[in-house]
Amino acid sequence: MAVVMVSGTGTEIGKTVVTSALAAAAVAAGRSVAVLKPAQTGVGPREPGDAAEVVRLAGPSVTAAELARYPEPLAPDTAARRSGLPTLAPAEIAEAARRLSADHDLVLVEGAGGLLVRFDEAGHTLADAARLLDAPVLIVATAGLGTLNATTLTAEALRARGLSAPGVVVGSWPEEPDLASRCNLADLTASSGLPLLGAVPERAGALPPERFRAAAPTWLDASLSGTWSAESFLTTWHPPAPLSLL
Template sequence: MRTLIVTGTGTGVGKTVVTAAVATLAAAAGERVVVLKPAQTGIEPGAPGDLADVTRLTGGAVAVRELARYPDPLAPATAARRSGRAPLRVADVTAAASDTAAGPGVDLLLVEGAGGLLVRLNDDGETLGDVATALDAPVLLVASAGLGVLNTAALTAEALDRRHLTFTGTVVGAYPEQPDLAERTNLADLPTVTGAPLLGVLPEGLGRADPQGFTEAARCGLHPVLGGQWVPPLP
């Protein structure tokens, strides 16, 4: 079973859409895919969360699992503390990954984090970076498109390097139809500041697509490394 950690340069950058895009292309290629969301925050019990979006966008072609949910839209550690519920721990995620690997014929496990790489899961300071280390899994970074992303992407790359983690590459999760100057030049600059390839650009609003249109857009927007046909722009 292959495992890929999906993190972001921040919140609202398109992590769930990118996770679903990678998942739907793998499923279309005949692979059995599981998407694991260790911590969901800002969603009440019983309400549809990120995994409901994954299920909808992939047409139910992938399995999903959520480990912990907290109602406040905060970092998992803070949200857990405020709710009085047990915090998520790295050991919980590794145990879930082991359970998934022991299942019948799972080819790909996608682990979607909350926010960025160093957002705290609990008050002991465990992070998604620690999850990636424990699973010895590569990391895919989902980046915003506009001004300021070069700094946050570079900081994430530095944090990955300090932890000796494999940085698979970056995907821009929501690229506008009419990009401004920063959004255009960032496509060329992201590989330079991160030292990792740009592996895709998905259009803004893709999360509203139907499953067939979503799969087609994912194929057009993701690099062959991620199962698509997208070709990076020339420098």
Template sequence: MSVLVVTGTGTEVGKTVVTAALAAVTAAGGWSVAALKPAQTGVAPGEPGDVHEVVRLAGDTVTGVELARFPDPLAPATAARRAGVSPVRPTEVAEAAAKLSAAHDVVLVEGAGGLLVRFDDEGSTLADVAALLRCRVLLVAQAGLGTLNTTALTAEALKARDVPCAGVVVGSWPHEPGLAEVCNLTDLPEAAGAPLLGVLPEGAGRMTPEAFRGAAPGWLAPELGGVWDAAGFVARQRG
């Protein structure tokens, strides 16, 4: 897992908090970690962005790097065009990740929005970054209704580009899950064509950094450095 791309089935699915949990668990294991955000949108100069949040939650031993920032809360290509500045290119992201990988054990690359959100007007996406890096992609999905379709579409897009999906993580598990959420625990791996590798509780990002770091291993499977047991979790949710 020297370089791992973290994408979502859409916006506001928990990518940043999942990235922070990955960083926290990896750093606690004694590995050096870097979090790379290719394009931050919707954040004004000087305001904390996703990288700041990852470092805040995971700890300041994590190296945070942001390549570009655009003020409008839009797709990176559109936001760059409106700002009148050059967009971020996949080659730039891959080069930055490779440079960080030379100095760190693990590099986490967090995308903006979903997998096929455009970085530039040529249609480049996070999938192109993953293909250049020849790395796996971790998919962060929602828990409830609609998640199976978006998960399957994202998985198909990865497969069409010969980019392996490392697994799927539920970014926000509700305190009181309904029938759809519980059933999706079984159906999500099938939709993704990859294992369920973790579930983060709703509100995890609002925990204190100390509590977050202490709890993070219990949210992620051993494949991601944690101790979370998928079969046990599913069994408990089914009651």
């Protein structure tokens, strides 16, 4: 997979940290990596954005690229209109990803929020860019209550558009998961029809970069250049028996 889109089921769910882990694991496996953030919102002109955060965590060998930046933390289309700046078309995203893929083994394209967040006045989304590239879309989901619906809707939206999804990565696995989180591990696959391909611990982004890079492969499945095992993880966090059986 030369180009992989990374889309969340919402905002603030660990998408950038997962992108960083994907980059770090790929670099550790000997691959050259670029990360593309098409639209960065809510960040000032001289502040580091999500692409810079990926480089900080995954290492300086990762190439970072950003196409548009809008100051307000809103959907790209809304943020662009409010700031008077041009919106971003899917063709621009696809072309930038193609250029990066010419001299990188892996290009990670990190979306803004969820899959169907609007990028322009015509209502184009990350899914439209993925279709132009025929690129798979990795879904980053939350662990807790509500994630089954959001993840399944995202998976259905991808299928309806003829797009492939390799699987789901939990963006922030709690240190002390509640019952819903533990049940969701097994139910995510059944509900979405997609395999679970990783779980990144909460606050992983606060680790020193060297520790983050060393640990990243242990959070991801072998298909994502990692050593993580869904079977072992599910066994470790198997939910307790129902009350009726106690």
